[in-house]
Amino acid sequence: MRSQEELCMDLLAFENLLLNTLASNTQETHLGRLHTAAERVRCAILDSDEQGKLAPTTRHLGARIGQRLERLAQLLRAEQREVNMMRTTTRNELRELLQNSNIARETSDNIQDKGDASLNAGKMRSWFLKNLGYPFPTRSAKKSILAETNAEAKDNSECLVYNQAVLWFINTRRRSGWTTFLRSYAKGDKAMLLEIAWALQHEQGGTHEQRCWSAGPRTVDGVTRQLMCSQARQNTFTLRDLFPEASERFLNELRSDWEQIVERIKVGAKDKIGEWVNDVIRLSETLPSSRPSSSNAGEAHIWRTCPEVTSRNRDC
DNA sequence: CAAGCGCAGCGTGAGAGTCC
DNA sequence: GGACTCTCACGCTGCGCTTG
Numbered sequence: 001m002r003s004q005e006e007l008c009m010d011l012l013a014f015e016n017l018l019l020n021t022l023a024s025n026t027q028e029t030h031l032g033r034l035h036t037a038a039e040r041v042r043c044a045i046l047d048s049d050e051q052g053k054l055a056p057t058t059r060h061l062g063a064r065i066g067q068r069l070e071r072l073a074q075l076l077r078a079e080q081r082e083v084n085m086m087r088t089t090t091r092n093e094l095r096e097l098l099q100n101s102n103i104a105r106e107t108s109d110n111i112q113d114k115g116d117a118s119l120n121a122g123k124m125r126s127w128f129l130k131n132l133g134y135p136f137p138t139r140s141a142k143k144s145i146l147a148e149t150n151a152e153a154k155d156n157s158e159c160l161v162y163n164q165a166v167l168w169f170i171n172t173r174r175r176s177g178w179t180t181f182l183r184s185y186a187k188g189d190k191a192m193l194l195e196i197a198w199a200l201q202h203e204q205g206g207t208h209e210q211r212c213w214s215a216g217p218r219t220v221d222g223v224t225r226q227l228m229c230s231q232a233r234q235n236t237f238t239l240r241d242l243f244p245e246a247s248e249r250f251l252n253e254l255r256s257d258w259e260q261i262v263e264r265i266k267v268g269a270k271d272k273i274g275e276w277v278n279d280v281i282r283l284s285e286t287l288p289s290s291r292p293s294s295s296n297a298g299e300a301h302i303w304r305t306c307p308e309v310t311s312r313n314r315d316c
Numbered sequence: 317c318a319a320g321c322g323c324a325g326c327g328t329g330a331g332a333g334t335c336c
Numbered sequence: 337g338g339a340c341t342c343t344c345a346c347g348c349t350g351c352g353c354t355t356g
Contacts, residue, residue, distance in 0.1 A: 121337095136330090166329075167338070168337095170331070175337075
């Protein structure tokens, strides 16, 4: 059990690390270190609180840091909004400038190819999550997704071309961990992975909206039909049916990896900054489970207990 | 001469590696 | 995280050869 002095030092060190990370860069390794530090402080505070040893001074320091970080998060979000507005304005001005220029077409093509990092991937993301067991859209499916995306596009910058959709699906399968999952748990057999997805879907139950993902149809191509015929499985099989010899730990790891894939597809890396800023705010909200004293009434919103988050975090 | 077979060429899509 | 290049696998097509 860490002393109250050590806990206060941990809190300050964490705040310092967060500020240094923001000031330097936000590479994956730094974010990982920040997450680790946040987790360590949170667990130490929770331990201390559960044993009734959390001192008012530590509580007070936590509240102040929470307030500071919340203010910082507000600034960051405002900054992000401003950057987005500037980007839109710049793009529009550039397009206007180039409209009557000889090089207009060539340059705008280039911008389309390289410049816009925020692809309008909502429909593709949605299709991917609805077909997570076999995220290989046919040519016609891709065209259909593109048609839907482009029909709802507010301007040309939100329109997609066919090749972008092809690349997006290739990259998303690889970067979400879907391809790794395919190799690890289905030995590269896509039909097998589809069966795993169906088993997971059956285990979780609920609707697509509740799960945020679906395995997709079981008759997507010849591979799938072949497996269905050979195994003649019913739709109520479980992971245990697919892996009769596997340990519980293996199955739990599989479930956890699958959830990670879903999370990665749901939230792109560009949203990570906002995500972990929210984590930090949530951290300050979940530290002690008891209410603040009346003298700290102004900090009450920082320390309010969120039962769902708190209970989940305590399980760690 | 038609049918069957094997082979090369080509287009397409996916994966891996990489750049920015 | 989008896009590019390279490589590989696969399916389709056309061509030449063999066989009945």
